[in-house]
Amino acid sequence: MGILEGKNILVAGVTMNTSIGYAVARIAQEEGATVVVSNFGRAMSLTKRVLQKLAPVPALIEIDVTNADHLANLPQTLREVGIDRLDGLVHSIAFANPETALGGKFLTTPPEDVKAAVEVSAYSLTSLTMACKPLFGGTASVVGLTFDATVSWPSYDWMGVAKAALESTSRYLARYLGPEGVRSNLVAAGPIDTLAKKAIPGSADFNTIWGERAPLGWDATSNEATAKAVVALLSDWFPATSGEIIHVDGGMHAMGA
Template sequence: MGILEGKNILVAGVTHNTSIAYEAARIAQQEGATVLVSNFGRALSLTNRVVQKLDPVPPVLELDVTNADHLAALPDAVREHVDHLDGLVHSIAFANPETALGGKFLETGWDDVATSLHVSAYSMASLTMACKPLFREGASVVGMTFDGSVTWPSYDWMGVSKAALEATSRYLARYLGKEGIRSNIVSAGPLQTIAKKAIPGGSSFDDVWAERAPLGWDPTDTTPTAKAIVALLSDWFPATTGEVVHVDGGLHSTGA
């Protein structure tokens, strides 16, 4: 019996089979979960294709987390497939690579900053609240970050958004804990995902991890990160909330 046996999980942000979200969905299924996935817009057709590799093929919901109507309709859309949710994976982020990344921090206008914060941080709260009527006691929300406690070259307003995401998770933990709902974040090292490719100079992170990660780091292997997500979705962390769990080969613990 898997650690998610009998649980229903929504994985938001599955785009490509190299993504952390895809691997989390795959492992969640292996561990016994019924999985639903979501995406929106032009990415939705890509999601529909990539989930054909999963067994069973999960339902794909159209969900733009910046669209209030989509969020309001989400509970009914989920109920077409399952009657409740036990977990939510928030793997959603966006910052305009032309204006908000790549060393343009001091020149980025508010509209682009607002978009990054809305999609990458606020959406964890709005999506969680949209799912809240579906949650059972013991439900788990898991988000994804790239260590927002420090600055990174070129990461700029996405770094600010990730710091906001981490804070958002802590406040969700604070306010939803009394209802038995946990909220945690997994902080992954650099992985060869579409999101990383959008960061100007993002490949330079690989050299840093190759040199400094105590356990080493394989930027092509999303499995360790996905396993951490699945573990946090399970009942094996019943008293852990408001936490940032690092899956980065230990680099966060090292100095220069």
């Protein structure tokens, strides 16, 4: 019996098989969960194709976290694919305009692009959680993904600010939803060669930094270790952990110069 046996999990934000969310969906299924995956717009066709690699093929639903109707209708959308209770939510969603908000353009980013980065990458953790809340049972686990926002990183710019907001948002969700049995935690991953990472100008430098400084070493081509941490947090093995950030980065976060 797997550690997610009998649980229903929504994994929001899967595009390619390199996505952390994809590995979470695969491992969650292996651990006994029924998984539903979401994406939106033109990316839906890519998601649909990549999900064919999984057995069983998870249901795919459309959720644009900036679309109020999508959020309001989410419980009904899940019921239509056979899910009337949610035990876990994985927030694998982030966006910042690479032309204006990343790659060293921090000082000149227009406010509308800052707003978009924070809304999609941070506020959506709350809006999506609250959209799912009517289907949460007695307990539920919300897990998001971050990239250590306690320091500034080259090229990461307003995404770094958005991730700092995400980390704070998770702590407040832990505060306000904890009395209802909902845990909120984040996994801080090292650099992984996802589609999103490749959109960040200069992001290849992160691999060099991790290769030199992570004491356990780091494989930027593998999403497995990060996904396993997410699945563990979705399970009942962390019943009293909330508001936490689990680092899966080869130990890099603990190293000095």
